[in-house]
Amino acid sequence: MVLGIECSEPVSARALAATVHVAQAFHAEVECLLIEDRQLFDVANYTFAREVSAAAPTGRGIDIDALATDMRLAARGAERNLSAMARDADVPVQFRPLRDAPVKALADACQAMGPWNAVALSRPLSRRLLARTGRLFDRVTGMTGVVMASDRGDVADGPVVAVVEDFDRLAGMRRTAERLARVSGRDVRIAIIAATRRQLAWLEREVRQSVAGMPGVDVVPLGAAGGGAEVAAEALRRINPSFVVAAHGGQLLPAEPTPGTLADVLASPLLIVR
């Protein structure tokens, strides 16, 4: 697992926890990149560059030393928190501070570690972040999936949900969900989505056949057929999932998220697979 912590952005504790959860499920170790965005230091060289904030609306000059100090302190805090969580879960973790563009740093790390990496982002899930998932998949080629976590609402305690829109992906998604569920002792629910009622009915039949007899695995349609991302997101919210596994680019996670979709309603971590 490669966890990218951008030291200039807020770090979500739930994102750190989700990272450890996934690492535990896959018996993986975590390579934690403590990224100081190089671009910020580049901007500081501009004569007209100013830092704008609610506290300083007229802007102030960029103090590189202060910037570096702030980011180092943020990194230390994140390191401490993650170390504690990893220790409790018996997950090995390595920390690597570096100064680079965040996406490039992730891409380089994944390339160095070989294929089949899951990347985790420390920022809280938001529509903006979700919108960049496609770009992330494009630029970080060694990434099979990306983990994000929402900071909204209460901690969800429902089943681990694998959202299946393509029958061919059922086995992989189900196995992933089962691994995650084993760590937290939850049940698995296969949530299916289809564009038409006929497709939905077929998919449901096939999926139920496949998982028949598997203990702790349930199948449920995610909203009405063809309901779109909003309907699916709301249906998913009602399940109150403790973890969601979903594929990028489908009905649940369209390339361009809109109001009312998953980022707005989800209260749990999300593993988006390529």
Add this chain to the structure above:
Amino acid sequence: MQMFFKRLRKERPAATGPEPDAAAAESPPAGADLAVAGLAGAGDGPVETASEEGDAAPAAASGLMRDGHDRVSGASAGDTVPDLRSEVETSAESGGHAVSPQPDTATAHRACSFATSADLEPSTDLPGQEQARAAVEFALAMGGHDFNVFVSAPGVGAAGSVVRTAVLDWVRAYAASRPAADEWVYAIDREPPAPLRALRFPASRGKTFVGQFNEALAEFTAIARTVLASDEHAARRRAVDEAYRIETEQALDALEARAESLNIAILKTPTGHVMAPMHDGEVVRAETFAGLPTSYREDVERRIADVERELVEILARKPGADRRRRRQHLQLDGDVARAISETVFAELLEAFADVPDAIRHIAAIETVAATGLAGMRGEISVSVNAHAPGGALVAGPFPALGLGGGDGIARDLDWLAPYRAHVPLAVEGVAAAIGAPVVDVVLPSAPELTGRMVSAGGSVRAGSGVVVAGALHRANGGYIVVDADGLGADPQAWRALKRALVSGEIRVSLPAEGSADRSASAVEPEPIELKVKIVAVGSAAARAHLERTDAEFARLFKVAAMIEDHVARTPENQEAFARLIGSIVTAHKLLPVTAEGIERLLDVAEAMSGGARRISLDLEPIADLAREADHWARAAGREAIGSGDVEEALATRIERAGAAEAAETASGAGRRRSRGDEA
């Protein structure tokens, strides 16, 4: 008193057989026959019993009973029991104190015919006290806080004294025809720390209100929990949050998208945002930018300035947007609370529509419930979420009570619990009398009179305590009969009573300042309007002491009633005396007293008043004598107390007194001898 009893004593009869009283006791009809026999003899006129020494038995005039036996045998030389009949006649001739004329003994005896006190209805009614009773009733009827009454009585003891019981019965009889008193309920009506409010209710409705009100609070909490946890409510809150996000995040997202389209990157720093030119998704290095044409560079700088301006506007709107979001949440929860309270309190409002204090209080609590609920949700929305095992996520809005909120840890909390109403404790225990309440206070102390605050656990804090009723609470709207000697002995008790009477208020005492039972936030409960009349019963000495100690006493106790310490020995008064004996028997669980025994006691009472056909109402010695006689009767295995037992009691007293006297004399002589020797 011992010398007095010595004078009263007659020689004991020779033991020639069973006590005639025993015979009477064993066969009441026989006793009645004896009485009849006595009546037959007495009907011939005043009875003169020939004593051994020729004394005229005072009982000759009583007509109660006459067997002649014990009187005749009991009289002895040297007895100073006078010939009362002759004394009475002499006294009347000489214009002495008015006494009842010689009774028609036959008539009198027939009217009082009984064998033992068990045949009589016991009564605490004191004979011949019409004036005293009238004075007491006058004081009770007078308005104002200062027409209280002091009843001076001889031999008034603590609880159980006959005189005190009689006065209590007068007051109860009077109170029975008075209207029942209002009830008072305590409750807080705003967030603690707040004083307990005192709410006035008509008689018997206060307790009803407490039960229904507390139930309504519990119902409100239960419904509120359900509603707050419902999907519908959560959806409404999400809509508010969504609107906030749209206003802030989307604004930022939109600005970022627009900036991107202008090839400007907006980067986040730990403390704010910076903007820079961008190319192909990456920030252009400064040295590269410096190499671009000036016009292009200026254009980029202008665009960056625009984006900056817009960003500042968005950031400036954020606090306002957040405030609006919070307010909308509060409004939402307030709407929920109001809807619930309208349902929950509707019945209560209808049931108590005629009680202004109830209506006001319910309205205040509805406001508390609305704002408290909103505040509770407000704390939840900003705290790090944590669940108590099996509990709802609740943060207490009442930090003064130390109930959740501050540490972000959820607790399952009945947050309306501090608002439960109560009637002062112990009022429940007062028998629901008809009419106004009457309370007997035997050992007056300040807390006993004004009540106190207690807490179920921990120290009393504002609004968290419960009032334990004092006598003033219990008697409010009615009357208190208080032991005046006790009042005089406890200056604090007198001061507390005086303060209450003068102010016309009951102020409940808090635990002592600095004590473990009292927290810094403890606040005195609201005082209650006091309307009470005090009947202080005590000795003349107690009255004198109170008047000496405090000039206010006479001003507050304007009415004086005097229990006559002796009354004429008329048939009516004798019968009343006999019933008093009956009440003494009941009170002390004695054997019944035969007619002869009662007559002997009458003799004692007459002698106590100096004779002359008057009987003393200083009943404590009489009661004591009856109790000692009971002892002797039981020792002899008798079933009733006869005159012989009374005699025995007298005799043994004298013996004890004699022995004590002798011992004292001997020790005194010894001291004189030793001093003489020394000399």
